[in-house]
Amino acid sequence: MAKGYSIRARCRNFGWPRDPGTAETGRPAVGASRRLIDRAVSKLLFIAALAAIVAVFFIIAFLLRDGYQIVLETGLLNFLAGMEWNPTGQNPSYGVFPLITGTILVMALAMVIAVPLSIGSAVFIAEIASPRTKSVIKPAIELLAGIPSVVYGFFGLILLTDWIRVAFDQPSGSSWLAGSILLAIMAIPTITSVAEDAISSVPREFKEGSLALGATHWQTIRRVIVPGALSGISAAIILGMGRAIGETMAVLMVTGNAAVIPDPLYDVFSPVRTLTGTLGIEMGEVAFGSTHYHALFGVAVVLLFITLAINSLARFIITRIQRTQGTARPTRSGRVKAAIRRVTPYRAITGAASRITHAASAPFGRLLRPRTSQRCAFLLVSLSVAIVLVILGVILFEIIVNGAGAITWEFLTGSPKDLGRAGGIFPAIVGTFYLVGGALAIALPLGIATAIYLIEYTTATPLTRSIRAAVDLLNGTPSIVFGLFGFAFLVLFLGFGVSLITGQITLGLMILPTIIRTTEEALRSIPGSLREGSYALGATKWQTIWRVVLPPALPGILTGAILSIGRAAGETAPIMFTAAIFSTRFLPSSLTEPVMALPYHLFVLTTTVPGAATQSYGTAFVLLLLVLTIYLAAILVRRRYSQATVI
């Protein structure tokens, strides 16, 4: 009795409801103040969420408004189905059909190359590799997903186009094929690592059930595991497609950029031009308010619609697959779920995915004994991993070996001289840090607050659903579209000019949807029972969020933030016309001055300055090192987190 009483006494009940007279006197004034805090915090979160959501809808509305002008000026049909894109000619014409065709061709061929290799690699890593091999290859491939696209473009321009020109005896290597190969290489790490997550999360019992019936490992993979992971694998492919469609810099550097439809249509050596590439090339020279200007917004809107179509188609396919497979879905990792929510493919491609995996083994299944067929299949799968690793190895080797040699003290700490042919890249390094730091300062608080508000303070209503749809749309929107928005709205309309602050805001808006999404995922993964446990002890909403929900969600939030940093540091397209300047001796002294940035510096050195190969390699090396370090940090955070939560 005494013990129980003392517990109570120690907690200094303020006596409700036994003796209300002593209320709030005997203990720290938490009763009233925490309610006040609770209310204030929810207001604050609401304001932040409102700001972010308004920004998201504003971007979409702004693009649509200016994009609609071109429809008024040329007519919808002339714009979409026009066969000629020539905005600077005597008789300017604004037909985007060749650009749409170019985009789809480049993307489709890239997927034909990337999907089999990626799924083979995913199967290898998830099912065949020994734990030790897996522990090396898996993070290595994830790391490669972080290589900035301008580095790939640099590699493509220096080696790939040359190789195509010589190997296939073509006048020029800048072609559809070069773009597709490059995009495939870029998409492989993304597809592989998400597909691997999906395959690994197929419940063990399925596999054991199949093996217990006497099936070989390969039969089990082919008939149980891969079908079980199909929705996740589709999500991975869609994610890869999204990346391929949204890519600007690498494509712009190797496809030749002639706005023509290949003739014949299968002529992979023909130059092509994509929607994103067009924005990247023409945005900087366009006159504000001209028809050309509106046409570029039209192009951005077309990209927006493609993203929307991909998103909704993906959702459709994935829910269908899940429905036909029943409710007993394997639990997926957050990333796969995020990918599923985010992306979506053309149906034919998902169909093709399963057909490819099945076709790869079908002949063996009928003609050969199970064990022989297993051997052949494993050989093919291992081969695909080998190809992927060799390609990625060659890129890394090329850049590291040539780049490390360019690194000197002067290169890291000096200013560029002679158009970057000599001197160093110090202003570019610092500028990149400024840009990323500013972008984070804008996007991180807004994004996290928005996610907390959406998950913890709202229930599913048509309003929150449309907010999520808008966030998803921007999340999949090509980065060059953010560049266009930043250029048109911030640089021209608001008159910020090409400046550090414009770049920071543009990059911030670009990573905002990613941060909202990853934070939402992290919060969603915290079981409701923990919140209930906290409420049952008399905690307020904010106390529950701050002390119970956020701590275990932090690693997930952090991973999202770090990946966003990596993305912001490596992106060229959004800063190309908003913040970056090619060569300056000075660091920006205020937010309104332009800055140098590593990715843009590399882009200009590679494409317009002859005789700067050493500096290019050096810049690529530094950029690569910077971004890969950031990604490595994310992988380590995730690994620590997954160890810490093993129960």
Next chain:
Amino acid sequence: MNGPTILETTNLNLWYGQKHALIDISLGIPKNKVTALIGPSGCGKSTLLRCFNRMNDLIDSSRINGEILFNGNSIRDSNVDVYTIREKIGMVFQRPNPFPKSIYENVAYGPRIHGVSDKKELDRIAEESLKGAALWDEVKDRLHEPALSLSGGQQQRLCIARSLAVGPEVILMDEPCSALDPIATAKIEDLIIRLTQQYTVVIVTHNMQQAARASDYTGFMYLGKLVEFDKTTKIFEDPGEELTENYITGRFG
């Protein structure tokens, strides 16, 4: 009914959306006793339990009318602080739900959120709560290890300790043993009986032996109604309603 009651409901009705989940419930929970609520799945026993500490507030579609008194004061008055109610009326859930923190931090969480920050004070509360939940001897040397490293039964006792630490008068338990093995269940039942020295316990259970073993009073609920409420011995030996008898003898449910 003998002795004072601590919780009382009069004509309590509750709806989840269109579903009428509790119909005209009137009962009094005797102070410092164990009261068990039994009945088939979906009869409303957990819902009733969640009314006592207003956890149903968290479910948007729920609507409620009728009176709920705690020590004679309504807990549904708009000027009543819901956080204080939950401080006075603790809850233990069906599945152990320790926070992903250390054992110590789990117990210290409640006092901390209610404004206790003195380290010595927290230490004492933690020790007494863990002793009160019969867990102290098993964990005193590993207070700073993760709570998730404990066994299921230990986790559930930790959750009980956690609710003791804020100094409640009533502890609501929602099928606290349904995820536990028989040995862990026996320990919790012992604990429940000992807790009545200082606390009032209301326990929802599917297990009729458990109700018979561990409770002083039993309420039988069916389809949202309280069919019968009486001393446990009376309910199990000489139930007043045929429905109760049928359920207890296993003829349905």
